[in-house]
Amino acid sequence: MRNVLLFTLALGLATTGTVFATGSEHEVGGGPEKGHTVPFYTTAPAMRFQCMWLQAEIDEKGSVARIEFMFQSGGATPTALEGCKMILCHSSKEKLTNTFKKNYDFKTPVQVFSGKYTVPEGLKEGDWFTLAEPDNFVYNNRNNLLMEISWTKATGTTTKTFISAADQPGRLRVFNATGETGKLLANQGHVARVTIGNPAVSPTSLGRVKTLFN
Numbered sequence: 001m002r003n004v005l006l007f008t009l010a011l012g013l014a015t016t017g018t019v020f021a022t023g024s025e026h027e028v029g030g031g032p033e034k035g036h037t038v039p040f041y042t043t044a045p046a047m048r049f050q051c052m053w054l055q056a057e058i059d060e061k062g063s064v065a066r067i068e069f070m071f072q073s074g075g076a077t078p079t080a081l082e083g084c085k086m087i088l089c090h091s092s093k094e095k096l097t098n099t100f101k102k103n104y105d106f107k108t109p110v111q112v113f114s115g116k117y118t119v120p121e122g123l124k125e126g127d128w129f130t131l132a133e134p135d136n137f138v139y140n141n142r143n144n145l146l147m148e149i150s151w152t153k154a155t156g157t158t159t160k161t162f163i164s165a166a167d168q169p170g171r172l173r174v175f176n177a178t179g180e181t182g183k184l185l186a187n188q189g190h191v192a193r194v195t196i197g198n199p200a201v202s203p204t205s206l207g208r209v210k211t212l213f214n
Helices: 002-017 208-213
Strands: 020-028 032-038 049-051 062-074 080-091 110-118 128-132 144-151 153-155 158-163 171-174 183-185 192-198
Touching: 032 062, 049 192, 062 080, 110 128, 144 208
Parallel strands: none
Antiparallel strands: 020 192, 032 158, 049 144, 049 171, 062 128, 062 158, 062 192, 080 110, 080 144, 080 153, 171 183
């Protein structure tokens, strides 16, 4: 009976276009200290960006169901990124280097989003907003978790999100979507919320409805 009810609910949500993820939330990247424009700096011609979150901050094995950033200011028009790709990757490195590929640490990066990404409208300082709801990345809880964001064109108002300024693995950026090296913002962390649990249910994929029964 439980599975029948869940399946009926899932079909209803899929029909209405609802997308959701469930699980336990972990705030990572250090305490929110100040706003920063990267990676949503719309004045730049393009962007490639990396940040990394420590295993001790997550401390749970399982599927990554959602990644969120904390809004600080901007984004009023709103910010829209075209040709946007988001990647997750395990890494044994404790600090980022200025070379993007080296930070993968010989692990295989997994693309978790591709397309046009728009920062939601109406956000207030301290609000969380979703970047991606993956259905294809399982965090091993042994390595640190690296996230990469790239985009080829941006419109709208630059969005600032919260970062921390010390005791973190660093943040890396270059104003080129395929740049191999960039400027390392050493010791900084990007404040985020990582949800470990059931992946989001796509309104167009009944196969992903099966996640409700895990």
